Amino acid sequence: LSEKLQGTLAGVRQRGALTEDDINKAMREIRLALLEADVNFKVVKQFTSSVKERALGIEITKQLNPGQQVIKIVNEELTALMGGQSAGITFSPRPPTVILMAGLQGSGKTTATAKLAKLLSEQNGSSVAVAACDVYRPAAVDQLIKVGAQAGATVYERGTDADPVDIAGWALDQAKRDGKDVLIVDTSGRLHVDQALMAELANIKKRVRPHVVLLVVDAMTGQDAVNVAEQFAEVAQFDGVILSKLDGDARGGAALSVKAVTGKPILFASTGEKLGDFEKFHPDRMAQRILGMGDVLSFIEKAEQQVDQDEAKELERKLRKNQFTLEDFLDQLKKIRKMGPLTSLLGMIPGLAGHQLSKMNVDEKELDRVEAMILSMTPYERRHPELIKGSRRLRIAKGSGTTVQQVNQLVKQFDQMRKVMRGIQQGKMPDLGQIMRG
Numbered sequence: 001l002s003e004k005l006q007g008t009l010a011g012v013r014q015r016g017a018l019t020e021d022d023i024n025k026a027m028r029e030i031r032l033a034l035l036e037a038d039v040n041f042k043v044v045k046q047f048t049s050s051v052k053e054r055a056l057g058i059e060i061t062k063q064l065n066p067g068q069q070v071i072k073i074v075n076e077e078l079t080a081l082m083g084g085q086s087a088g089i090t091f092s093p094r095p096p097t098v099i100l101m102a103g104l105q106g107s108g109k110t111t112a113t114a115k116l117a118k119l120l121s122e123q124n125g126s127s128v129a130v131a132a133c134d135v136y137r138p139a140a141v142d143q144l145i146k147v148g149a150q151a152g153a154t155v156y157e158r159g160t161d162a163d164p165v166d167i168a169g170w171a172l173d174q175a176k177r178d179g180k181d182v183l184i185v186d187t188s189g190r191l192h193v194d195q196a197l198m199a200e201l202a203n204i205k206k207r208v209r210p211h212v213v214l215l216v217v218d219a220m221t222g223q224d225a226v227n228v229a230e231q232f233a234e235v236a237q238f239d240g241v242i243l244s245k246l247d248g249d250a251r252g253g254a255a256l257s258v259k260a261v262t263g264k265p266i267l268f269a270s271t272g273e274k275l276g277d278f279e280k281f282h283p284d285r286m287a288q289r290i291l292g293m294g295d296v297l298s299f300i301e302k303a304e305q306q307v308d309q310d311e312a313k314e315l316e317r318k319l320r321k322n323q324f325t326l327e328d329f330l331d332q333l334k335k336i337r338k339m340g341p342l343t344s345l346l347g348m349i350p351g352l353a354g355h356q357l358s359k360m361n362v363d364e365k366e367l368d369r370v371e372a373m374i375l376s377m378t379p380y381e382r383r384h385p386e387l388i389k390g391s392r393r394l395r396i397a398k399g400s401g402t403t404v405q406q407v408n409q410l411v412k413q414f415d416q417m418r419k420v421m422r423g424i425q426q427g428k429m430p431d432l433g434q435i436m437r438g
């Protein structure tokens with residue numbers, strides 16, 4: 001989707017002025033791109049017509065050319081489509097806050113239960129317990145015991161013989177007794193939305209009176225995820241959606257339609273197999289990611305978990321002033337590599353989203369090489385990469401066991417990255433066309 005939109009919009013922006021014909025053409029391409037990305041057709045229709053309406057009323061300003069303005073509008077409309085502001089969980093004034101997880105089998109409920117437990121205990125300092133109410137799926141209880149413990153949550157379980165509604169009620173009593181801030185109730189799923197599932201959910205709800213009901217839908221199933229959400233919305237109340245497996249291929253489609261179709265916001269995104277691959281859903285960032293600008297803010301936020309606050313501020317300042325050096329880059333690279341596999345982070349780097357590179361399996365050896373090259377530079381060179389030419393290049397290549405071309409490439413890529421990052425720091429739209437031409 002992002003590549004398609006980029007292509008379309010790059011075409012628009014290269015032309016100087018924007019005619020109605022241009023707009024129609026762009027809208028047709030956007031419509032096709034969205035449909036191909038498995039976005040609900042009603043949503044697509046609504047979306048393109050509101051973009052068109054705004055695009056027609058464009059006033060030419062000095063700062064942005066018409067093409068850039070269309071991008072801006074598409075960005076804003078995408079954000080609005082996904083709910084605008086990012087929303088969170090409302091905690092009950094009288095703990096424990098009970099969160100009920102619902103969704104089809106395999107949608108990622110149990111995983112999300114543990115991930116949410118971890119997020120709430122780490123970010124809010126809450127003491128969290130989880131309740132194992134899926135007594136049907138073989139090993140479901142064991143799975144929650146395992147991931148719940150990894151998340152640092154207390155796991156309330158009574159095996160697979162007890163009744164799910166009873167377990168839920170009992171777990172709530174335990175949570176009160178143990179003074180827990182949050183209780184997350186993991187439930188069983190079904191292959192389809194059916195009567196039995198709804199009845200059980202309704203009974204659990206009646207018993208524990210959840211403050212928040214979260215529906216987990218699998219982003220990889222694209223349009224199906226939206227259909228499931230729609231069906232749930234028809235028969236049961238829920239407050240928000242967790243979009244799981246957003247690390248898969250279907251990045252945009254489901255995310256774009258869920259809010260529009262159900263009226264409920266996506267609250268969290270689950271983006272990988274690991275417990276840490278879970279974050280608050282930000283419509284604006286998702287819109288940017290879809291547009292291929294790279295999810296800079298998420299990236300910086302992730303980095304911040306590793307880097308301390310002062311350092312992050314300093315980093316921001318440097319980016320702003322274009323004083324970000326290869327030395328800082330090396331420092332960041334080392335920290336980032338501690339965060340885990342780079343594949344999940346690559347898609348967030350500005351200019352890389354949608355790019356070949358972000359789909360590539362990151363070769364850790366390649367990163368070793370990058371580190372070696374920077375380490376082979378003098379501190380002065382790291383601060384002034386533009387000086388790295390001729391004999392310096394050769395020396396660095398020799399010192400790091402790489403080739404002159406590889407050193408060249410690193411310097412070039414770094415320079416490009418710095419430009420894009422600085423543009424975004426200043427709130428400028430990156431020149432998509434230029435990024436694409438790379």
Ligand code: GDP
Binds near residue numbers: 107247
């Ligand atoms: P449940 O049946 O709804 O409880 O689903 P599970 O939590 O057991 O998840 C089903 C499968 O999807 C498991 O293999 C999980 O590891 C996997 N899974 C869940 N969330 C994610 C995610 O965000 N990304 C990826 N790649 N896999 C996930």
Ligand code: MG
Binds near residue numbers: 109111140
């Ligand atoms: Mg489960």
